[in-house]
Amino acid sequence: MSDAYTRIMARVIGAVAPRAALRWAAGRAALSSYIGAGGSDHNANWRPTRKSADAILRTDAAGLVARARSLDRNNVNVSGALRKIVSNVVHTGIRPQFTHSRTRAPLNDLEGSFNAWAKHNKFYVWQQGLALRHWWVDGEILGNLWIDPRRLLVGINPLRVEMLEQDLIDSNKNGVLANGHTMRRGMELDRHGDPVACWILSAHPGDYLYGTGLESARVELSRLVHLWLPLRASQTRGVSLMAPIVEEIRDLGEYKASERIAARLAAAFGLFIKTQHPELGAAMMPGGTQSQAPTVGDYLETGRIQTLPAGTEIQVAEASRPSSPYADYVRSANKDASVGFGLRYGNYSHDYTESSFSSERSAALDERRGWIGQQEFLTDGWCEPIARRWLEIEAATGRTDLRPEDVGINWQAPGWPWVDPVKDATANEKKLAMRVTTRRTICAEMGTDFDETLEQLAREEAEIASRVPQTQGEQNAPKK
Structure with missing residues (x-):
C-alpha cells in the first residue's frame, strides 16, 4: 500500500517538477528502511495485526485450543511427541527434599509424610504429567486447592488438588469493576495489574450433562494454582505452545491421508478397453448385449482367457504411489514440527537416515536443556505452591511442630x-x-x-x- 502511494504521488509531482518528484521518492524510501516492513508485491497482502495479546486471544484462543486438542487425540506424531516430553520432564516425578532452613539438616520424617500424601493423591507421575501436557496443548491449567477432612481419618494431610481445564474460566468476564479492578477473560486484576481472583464456571461448558447459561463464581487466587507462561507483556492468560505448528501438522496429515487414498486406488487392478471403432457400441462394453460380438465381463477372474471384440485392446491403469516428492515433503514437514516441540528430528519422527553420532549427541544436549527449563517451570509454577500449602496445613493440623517458613525445599528432578x-x-x-x-x-x-x-x-x-x-x-x- 505504501509503495503504491509512493508511485502515484511521484507521478503526480513528476508531471510538474521531475526533480522534486525524485527527491520526494528518495525521502519516502529512506523512511521505510526496514525491508521487512516494505509493501512490495509479494508482501502486499501481509498485514499482520498489532492488537494486544489479550485482544488476539479473546477471539482466537477457543478455536486454537480445540484444534490442538484434536491433533493430540488423532495425530500419532503429536501424541507421541507429548508423551516423550512428559516422560522426560516428569518421568517418575519431581520430588522435594525438605531441610531446616537454618541448620540445613534433612527432615526425613516430613519428607516421608509428603511422599505418603503424594502417593495417595498421585501427585508425582499422573498429576505433574497431566499439568505439563495441558500446558503444552491448552496453554494453561488450574489447580483448585481444597480441604478434605476425611483424609485426616486415615492419617493423611487433608489437602486435595482438583485439576481444572482452562474451559472453566469464564472468558466472557471483561470490563472494569466498581472497586477499580479489571477483568480480562475471566481473570481479575487489581489496580497494579496483578491477578487477584479468577471467575470459575459451575461446570465444564462442553460437558454432555450441562447446557449453556452456566453461572460463574469469583475464586481468590490464593486458593488456586495457575500454571501458564506469558509470551507477551500484554498477555493475561496462556496460549497453546502448539500454536505455531498446528497448521503445518494438519496440512501434513491431510496430505498423507490423500496419498493413502490414492495408494488404495492404485492397488486396485484396473483395466480399460480401448478401441478406434466407437461405432461397435455396447458390444465391447462390460455386459454388452449385442450377441454377434463377444462381451467383456465386469471383473477379471483368476486364469480367465477373454476374447475381446474386434478392434479393441486392453490398457492397464497405472498410478504409482506414493508420488516422488512424498518422502521429501513428509521429512520437511516433520522437521518443522520437531522444532516446534523442541525435539530432535529423529526423536520426533523416528527417522534416523540422516543422523550421525556427533549430530545426535549435539541435538540431544540441546534437547535436554529445553527439558531442564520445563522442569524448572513446572517446579516453580505447580510443585512449589502446592508443597507450601501442604506445609501450612501440616502445621495448622498439628502434624508437625515446624513452622512452614523454617522449612526449605530442594526439588530433585529426573535426569538422563x-x-x-x-x-x-x-x-x-x-x-x-x-x-x-x-x-x-x-x-x-x-x-x-x-x-x-x-x-x-x-x-x-x-x-x-x-x-x-x-x-x-x-x-x-x-x-x-
Whole structure:
C-alpha cells in the first residue's frame, strides 16, 4: 500500500517538477528502511495485526485450543511427541527434599509424610504429567486447592488438588469493576495489574450433562494454582505452545491421508478397453448385449482367457504411489514440527537416515536443556505452591511442630543417562579432581539424590561385610 502511494504521488509531482518528484521518492524510501516492513508485491497482502495479546486471544484462543486438542487425540506424531516430553520432564516425578532452613539438616520424617500424601493423591507421575501436557496443548491449567477432612481419618494431610481445564474460566468476564479492578477473560486484576481472583464456571461448558447459561463464581487466587507462561507483556492468560505448528501438522496429515487414498486406488487392478471403432457400441462394453460380438465381463477372474471384440485392446491403469516428492515433503514437514516441540528430528519422527553420532549427541544436549527449563517451570509454577500449602496445613493440623517458613525445599528432578558413559564418566572424574563440580551436582544431573546414594552405599557395604566371609589375608591384616 505504501509503495503504491509512493508511485502515484511521484507521478503526480513528476508531471510538474521531475526533480522534486525524485527527491520526494528518495525521502519516502529512506523512511521505510526496514525491508521487512516494505509493501512490495509479494508482501502486499501481509498485514499482520498489532492488537494486544489479550485482544488476539479473546477471539482466537477457543478455536486454537480445540484444534490442538484434536491433533493430540488423532495425530500419532503429536501424541507421541507429548508423551516423550512428559516422560522426560516428569518421568517418575519431581520430588522435594525438605531441610531446616537454618541448620540445613534433612527432615526425613516430613519428607516421608509428603511422599505418603503424594502417593495417595498421585501427585508425582499422573498429576505433574497431566499439568505439563495441558500446558503444552491448552496453554494453561488450574489447580483448585481444597480441604478434605476425611483424609485426616486415615492419617493423611487433608489437602486435595482438583485439576481444572482452562474451559472453566469464564472468558466472557471483561470490563472494569466498581472497586477499580479489571477483568480480562475471566481473570481479575487489581489496580497494579496483578491477578487477584479468577471467575470459575459451575461446570465444564462442553460437558454432555450441562447446557449453556452456566453461572460463574469469583475464586481468590490464593486458593488456586495457575500454571501458564506469558509470551507477551500484554498477555493475561496462556496460549497453546502448539500454536505455531498446528497448521503445518494438519496440512501434513491431510496430505498423507490423500496419498493413502490414492495408494488404495492404485492397488486396485484396473483395466480399460480401448478401441478406434466407437461405432461397435455396447458390444465391447462390460455386459454388452449385442450377441454377434463377444462381451467383456465386469471383473477379471483368476486364469480367465477373454476374447475381446474386434478392434479393441486392453490398457492397464497405472498410478504409482506414493508420488516422488512424498518422502521429501513428509521429512520437511516433520522437521518443522520437531522444532516446534523442541525435539530432535529423529526423536520426533523416528527417522534416523540422516543422523550421525556427533549430530545426535549435539541435538540431544540441546534437547535436554529445553527439558531442564520445563522442569524448572513446572517446579516453580505447580510443585512449589502446592508443597507450601501442604506445609501450612501440616502445621495448622498439628502434624508437625515446624513452622512452614523454617522449612526449605530442594526439588530433585529426573535426569538422563549419559550419552557416552565412558567419556562422560572420565570427564566428571577430571572435573572432581579440578574441584569445578561436586558429587552432589553429578548425582542431580543423573536424577539421583546424593544423600540417598550414600545411605544406600553404606547399607550395601554393611550387608556385604555381614554376609561375605573374609579371606585369610583380610582376617590377618592389621587393623587401622
